[in-house]
Amino acid sequence: MNRIDQLFSTKPKEVLNIYFTAGFPQLGDTLTVLQALQDGGADMAEIGMPFSDPLADGPVIQDSSTRAIKNGMKLAVLFEQLKGFREKISIPVVLMGYINPVLQYGVENFLRSCQEVGVDGLILPDLPMDEYETEYKPLFEKYGQHLVFLVTPETSEARIRKIDSLSRGFVYAVSSSSTTGKDKDMQLQASYFEKLQSMQLKNPVLVGFGIRDKATFQQACRYSNGAIIGSAFVKAIENSANLQDTVQAFVRNIKQ
Amino acid sequence: MDIAINTSQSRYHVNEKGYYGDFGGAYIPEMLYPNVEELRENYLNIMRDPAFQQEFESLLRDYVGRPSPLYFASRLSEKYNSKIFLKREDLNHTGAHKINNTIGQILLAKRLGKKRIIAETGAGQHGVATATVCALMGLECIVYMGSVDIQRQAPNVARMKMLGATVVPATSGSQTLKDATNEAIRDWINNPVDTHYIIGSVVGPHPYPDMVARFQSVISEEIKKQLTEKTGKALPDYVIACVGGGSNAAGAFFHFTDDESVQLVAVEAAGKGVDSGFSAATSQLGKPGVIHASKTLLMQTDDGQIVEPHSISAGLDYPGVGPFHAHLYESGRAVFLNATDNEALAAGYELSLLEGIIPALESAHALAKLKDLQLNPEDVTVVCLSGRGDKDLETYIKHLK
Numbered sequence: 041m042n043r044i045d046q047l048f049s050t051k052p053k054e055v056l057n058i059y060f061t062a063g064f065p066q067l068g069d070t071l072t073v074l075q076a077l078q079d080g081g082a083d084m085a086e087i088g089m090p091f092s093d094p095l096a097d098g099p100v101i102q103d104s105s106t107r108a109i110k111n112g113m114k115l116a117v118l119f120e121q122l123k124g125f126r127e128k129i130s131i132p133v134v135l136m137g138y139i140n141p142v143l144q145y146g147v148e149n150f151l152r153s154c155q156e157v158g159v160d161g162l163i164l165p166d167l168p169m170d171e172y173e174t175e176y177k178p179l180f181e182k183y184g185q186h187l188v189f190l191v192t193p194e195t196s197e198a199r200i201r202k203i204d205s206l207s208r209g210f211v212y213a214v215s216s217s218s219t220t221g222k223d224k225d226m227q228l229q230a231s232y233f234e235k236l237q238s239m240q241l242k243n244p245v246l247v248g249f250g251i252r253d254k255a256t257f258q259q260a261c262r263y264s265n266g267a268i269i270g271s272a273f274v275k276a277i278e279n280s281a282n283l284q285d286t287v288q289a290f291v292r293n294i295k296q
Numbered sequence: 297m298d299i300a301i302n303t304s305q306s307r308y309h310v311n312e313k314g315y316y317g318d319f320g321g322a323y324i325p326e327m328l329y330p331n332v333e334e335l336r337e338n339y340l341n342i343m344r345d346p347a348f349q350q351e352f353e354s355l356l357r358d359y360v361g362r363p364s365p366l367y368f369a370s371r372l373s374e375k376y377n378s379k380i381f382l383k384r385e386d387l388n389h390t391g392a393h394k395i396n397n398t399i400g401q402i403l404l405a406k407r408l409g410k411k412r413i414i415a416e417t418g419a420g421q422h423g424v425a426t427a428t429v430c431a432l433m434g435l436e437c438i439v440y441m442g443s444v445d446i447q448r449q450a451p452n453v454a455r456m457k458m459l460g461a462t463v464v465p466a467t468s469g470s471q472t473l474k475d476a477t478n479e480a481i482r483d484w485i486n487n488p489v490d491t492h493y494i495i496g497s498v499v500g501p502h503p504y505p506d507m508v509a510r511f512q513s514v515i516s517e518e519i520k521k522q523l524t525e526k527t528g529k530a531l532p533d534y535v536i537a538c539v540g541g542g543s544n545a546a547g548a549f550f551h552f553t554d555d556e557s558v559q560l561v562a563v564e565a566a567g568k569g570v571d572s573g574f575s576a577a578t579s580q581l582g583k584p585g586v587i588h589a590s591k592t593l594l595m596q597t598d599d600g601q602i603v604e605p606h607s608i609s610a611g612l613d614y615p616g617v618g619p620f621h622a623h624l625y626e627s628g629r630a631v632f633l634n635a636t637d638n639e640a641l642a643a644g645y646e647l648s649l650l651e652g653i654i655p656a657l658e659s660a661h662a663l664a665k666l667k668d669l670q671l672n673p674e675d676v677t678v679v680c681l682s683g684r685g686d687k688d689l690e691t692y693i694k695h696l697k
Contacts, residue, residue, distance in 0.1 A: 093602050098482070109601055114601075140596070143586065199329075218327075218485065222486065
């Protein structure tokens with residue numbers, strides 16, 4: 041069973057998924073952060089594959105991506121770093137990134153590498169649903185990779201159904217129409233979250249974008265199976281003198 | 297005049313799925329899906345509406361000043377011992393071809409009920425053309441422009457501000473056109489309901505490349521008519537245009553794609569030389585990939601990171617090329633040449649001294665290849681003179697020896 045499915049089957053509520061950029065703040069920090077996330081009590085981790093032109097991201101993740109690329113991060117390096125990480129880390133891990141680096145690596149090569157190192161799923165926001173369905177779905181299944189699609193407050197009900205039918209693992213509910221790291225007020229989106237709840241999707245729902253602390257995490261959890269924190273975490277570790285401590289303290293502040 | 301609604305059957309044009317051969321599509325995050333889908337569903341219907349066409353045509357005629365002249369450049373022709381015509385897009389209101397597209401898109405945005413307009417700009421020509429139509433229609437206008445370009449195209453920044461637009465500097469990456477486009481797309485993600493994004497070139501997710509090409513196709517439509525009047529033949533031997541994203545070239549090539557006797561010549565910016573590491577010659581340096589939500593040729597590292605381009609001309613300083621052009625390149629329908637910064641400067645001076653026309657540095661790249669085409673005396677060549685050079689005076693003068 042895929043680790044993501046396993047997680048939701050045992051813990052359907054208040055799942056905390058934390059995003060961080062691979063190779064940031066230093067090239068060699070990827071595994072350190074991942075280990076500290078697990079030790080601090082995060083339920084899932086989302087590793088960002090840095091891209092030069094991250095269209096859906098605000099300044100914080102743009103900057104971490106630029107720095108990671110300067111540090112020398114690339115897909116081949118990331119998979120090298122992740123080799124053997126499953127000996128120590130048991131939480132589900134998804135990779136998040138843009139389609140172009142994946143195309144250059146080769147989609148099948150990429151999926152094979154994900155499976156070899158023990159990645160459980162992928163978030164590729166600019167891979168069109170139709171193209172996934174017609175060209176790539178069997179490959180993702182062959183290599184055991186769940187693909188998570190996004191919905192937004194502007195997504196129609198019919199399309200949410202379609203997204204739910206194609207998504208595996210969970211559906212990523214973008215909290216407001218924005219790039220990452222914006223502080224738009226989630227209260228305003230109550231009707232959207234209630235709609236999602238009432239639709240009783242087959243997948244669990246994690247809320248992301250604008251989740252930054254315990255209050256926003258709990259607010260999101262009222263309507264969903266959990267939430268994803270990205271920019272606020274990246275910002276917290278940016279200038280950390282002790283990554284282990286910073287990461288664990290960040291997670292505990294949310295969870296306790 | 298028609299806007300290529302009923303005349304576009306060419307196999308080189310977009311198919312019903314939004315692709316040109318292997319290129320095109322809409323690689324957009326879900327946040328952009330409703331905006332792009334709204335456009336995709338409506339753009340052809342709106343463009344087909346006779347009332348829309350009438351409004352578009354009357355503005356092109358009375359406001360832009362179309363048809364733009366097709367000018368027989370006699371001294372230039374003498375120099376190259378051939379027959380060279382210039383399609384004078386530089387004589388349009390605001391000084392470039394860009395306004396053909398912004399007129400079309402602002403009318404479309406109004407019909408979609410949009411209240412706020414955003415745009416990206418490189419040289420500032422598209423920014424000025426957008427600010428102009430926003431003033432004309434009384435709509436709010438925000439233009440994203442790379443910080444580097446704000447420096448090197450100061451007159452256009454001043455024009456945009458005088459026209460009431462807000463110019464927002466893009467400070468990420470190379471701080472040029474690519475980054476301005478990123479910022480405009482991010483703005484659209486954050487303002488999905490009331491905002492229309494007027495993309496200035498034949499780039500971006502479907503339907504933008506097709507929509508912009510159709511609005512620009514008035515260029516080749518006029519060339520055919522004017523050439524018939526002047527030479528008795530509708531078809532030239534060569535059509536030459538510069539290509540950054542490629543909107544003036546798309547307009548100049550549009551109605552000639554199926555006339556295989558016409559050699560289409562796209563000229564990219566070689567910068568300091570194709571292999572110098574400071575270039576924007578995408579067809580020579582690029583590989584297929586996804587940039588700004590479109591599958592096309594783009595300059596990138598082996599790891600798929602987009603490479604920062606270089607050109608003396610801000611309007612060509614782009615690491616991709618529209619999917620229409622990627623298809624023309626891959627299919628061999630168009631020949632892709634490139635001109636260095638220095639060749640473009642020399643061509644700009646040459647046209648100034650021979651014809652009394654100071655061309656935009658972008659257009660000067662197209663002119664720079666006249667010397668390499670081995671034209672025969674009987675050959676008829678049309679160069680798309682996409683814009684005027686006032687905005688580039690500082691750059692020209694700095695390089696005056």
